[in-house]
Amino acid sequence: MVMSLDILGDGFDLHCGGQDLRFPHHENERAQAVALGREFARHWMHNGFVVDAEGEKMSKSLGNVSNLLDLIEVFDPRAYRMVLLQSHYRSPVSISADGLEAAGRALAGLDAFGRRIVGLEPVEPDAAVLDQFRAAMDDDLDSPTAMALVFDTVRRANTALDSGDESAAGPLVAAVSAMLTAVGLRLVEADDVPEDVLAAVARLDAARADRDFSTADAIRAELQSSGWTVETTRDGTTVRR
Template sequence: MLKLYNSLTRRKEPFKPLQAGKVRMYVCGMTVYDYCHLGHARVMVVFDVLARYLHWKGFEVTYVRNITDIDDKIIRRAAEEGVPIEALTERFIRAMHEDEKALGCLPPDQEPRATRSIPQIIAMIQALIDKGYAYVGENGDVYYAVSRFKDYGKLSGKKPEELRAGARVEVSEAKRDPLDFVLWKRAKPGEPAWDSPWGPGRPGWHIECSAMSTACLGAHFDIHGGGADLQFPHHENEIAQSEAATGHPFVNYWVHAGFVRVNQEKMSKSLGNFIRLRELLQKYPGEVIRLCLLSSHYRSPLEFSEDSLRHAQAGLTRLYTALRGLPEAEEGEEGRIWRQRFEAAMDDDLGTPEALAVLFDLAKEINRLRDRDPDRAARLGATLKALGNVLGILTQDPETFLKGETADLSDEEIERLIEQRNQARKRRDWASADRIRDQLREKGIVLEDTPQGTLWRRA
């Protein structure tokens, strides 16, 4: 049985969906004022793998990931560039989808946007006011009254009295309590606004996810995910809002992906170690970046470096090399033990590093059997490809991946040089053969002499 670490209970728990055979999962998506960074990529990949694995386990999965397309950063960025907000957000949504596709992520089943969910947001805020959990401040903003929700802090473990002791309320603020947070912001001159019972304005960040998740999945659903940085205050506030508004438990399993670290420090713009995903995609294939992200357990900090990407590229090359040249085959009974090992690793809180170790062991076994029992090797190759697909890797033709794109030489030129080398070897002109091999190596082409002939791949 699959076990997931539940941030709410702080332990691994057997996964039991609310409705047998069906899983409802919501993940906090991007605020679209800039291009996706490596932290976003990790969240995309982790929850794509979780959705894929649940499908593989036989569940019917509804995966919802929202888009925040209105907030202070978006308004500020649009003003700086002198473009309409909609033009800015559409540009970055389009870029996000391109990056997501490059990483091999399947699109979520639903992708609600904040600006298209205003009626649901207003309805939830009104319900909170009616129940005494929210109030209209003197400045026209609507606030959530944290002191009214007795379980506040149950996700993060933070105690309201300790938070309150270190908090400060500015004179200009209209809060009754320093912990109260905004649900609806009264519009300032020139800002985008929607009509509401409290005047023109726009939603606060926290209420967006409560309204969108319950609108798509109901008041009580199975899994809520996101980055570890969202656990407090965002997810804590979601619980307070949602449970107060609906009167039901909100989410059964809270799943958080760990931070990305660069040079032993958390990645952030302020430290200057901020890495945009599309910059990496210019240097490495998306599948390599994906394998790099899966090489660490999703809850652990990911120590990112160029070396980790090169290691992932070498590992992916080993896997594709094992599949290279195998005839098409169906999985056989000999794959059962490998599937069991893979499932045991993934059932233990989505243990992708251990699952990848199974794939590398399987690749080694395929290479061992390739010449002595090619039929069995082919059947195990089908198992390797199928298990890789659960992780979103090994989806390409091996030849396509291994040959890749070589800027200086076309495939035809490479093949011609290999033929010239083969002719030199037949003449026992070893100096010419070695010179051609070295020439290709300088261009990033590695040759492999096999009983079936000379194969080549990208270094």
Template sequence: MLGNRRPTIEPKATENIDEMIATIGQLIDRGVAYESDGDVYFSVRSFESYGKLSRHDLDDLRTGDRVEPGAQKHDTLDFALWKAAKPGEPAWESPWGSGRPGWHIECSVMAAKYLGDDFDIHGGGTDLIFPHHENEIAQSEAATGKRFAKYWMHNGMLNLSGEKMSKSTGHFITLLESLEKWDPMAVRLFYLRTHYRKPLEFSRAALDDAESSLGRLRAFRRRTSGTAGSVADVGVLDAFRAHMDDDLDVAGALSVIFEAVRAANAKLDAGDDADDLVAAVNEALAVLGLDIDDAVADDVDVSDLAAELGLSVSSVDGLVAARDTARADRDFALADAIREGLSALNITIEDTADGARWHRD
């Protein structure tokens, strides 16, 4: 519905426990982790560059509130790689007794297994920069001696009524709920219009505005549907790429698309050729995964409307053709009745220089 591709791999932590135990053992052997009463901790001060992602200074960290009750840590900054089993919790056997892996080690191990020790891009919310991503870097680079990830891309939080959405507090709206109210492509456009690093406010007004913008793109597609195969305008595509290459500035790239749409419409209004702009817009929209083709109306039952109007047709196309005939015969009452009847079925007819076109609202 949203046009998203499924991930190639969707790993589960429970399917990679053996690899986690092996990595924890490796960290112990290298002297950067230690066992304590069935728990295993990473020694933060053994990793000299700890804090390089979040720009935290170890000596400035407030650590007292992170000491776990009963934990036998060498340092309050140290974090758990393995936790001894507790009643009612899932547990696996390990060299340090029955227990479960810590949260941070799960991500490091699965990233290394499926992406390699040194991969290109690591993503996540801004709320994960510290301590989670900082801990991932420390344990991964201590284990492999290699850089963990080349680029870090942290997205801003999605807010509802000015507050971060949170499942734990019940302050959230699900994606399926939003798709029941708005066109899936409008929801996609809503997310694309704000730079990924910035917080995003989820609101009815913002989604309605995205749906209106989507409508302008679809109207443009209907107006220019016969211009496929043209060479795209180089200037438009260069401007589009420049924004995409600038920290994935999709919002800026969208502004290039809408400016090209305005320029193309102005040319068409003046009777000029705009095929190069149309081709550029289509190519850019494809990059962003924005499918702006109108939904088909094959499932619309027009039999009652046709019978009411005394027409022997069974499709929207048939009714539109009948309207064209009525207009040619100057039977404007019938032509208007067809238009109004289709409008009641959420079908809009647009009269263009190339003939009547229809689309589903």
């Protein structure tokens, strides 16, 4: 309490902590501040526990703690952020290999979308979509609903792009970009692919355009043997790890 008031001053906006600190720790903090005649936190947010695959609270005493540095050696760090965003902050957050792998697959879909929209003319984002996003985040930081909206908007944008309707897709694409920026998720776009791989993709598409499918298949196999996932649509070929 003393440090909070000294560093943040009277009436600071937000005090966070685990659910197990709500009583008596945080109630006592507030009582002490009031007894001093000082205004304390205006808002409180108490998060749920991080749990393992069996639903047990992670703690050093139980020996079931997953070290974040170890996790990001195996999984995309963004996958951990995705798991947190798809869980409400007041609910238990399950950290498991299955959950992180599922989050990685969701990110791969977003990355594919990011590569697909490279080169589209920038336009104003869809106002209705952003209003829904803000409403979800303003509703006790309902990030799961907000992320569901992100994926639904990606689906709608892809449908518009599939039909060649860039005028309909543009505002949706811009809304997706704004929402992902707000939650701190950066898409892996074409610029993250090495130049030699991009050159191979260009040769693959050129071979397909010339109907030289044996050459195209050989380039595809070479890329795949190097660990790249190769996806070809009528709009061309994209690669991702």
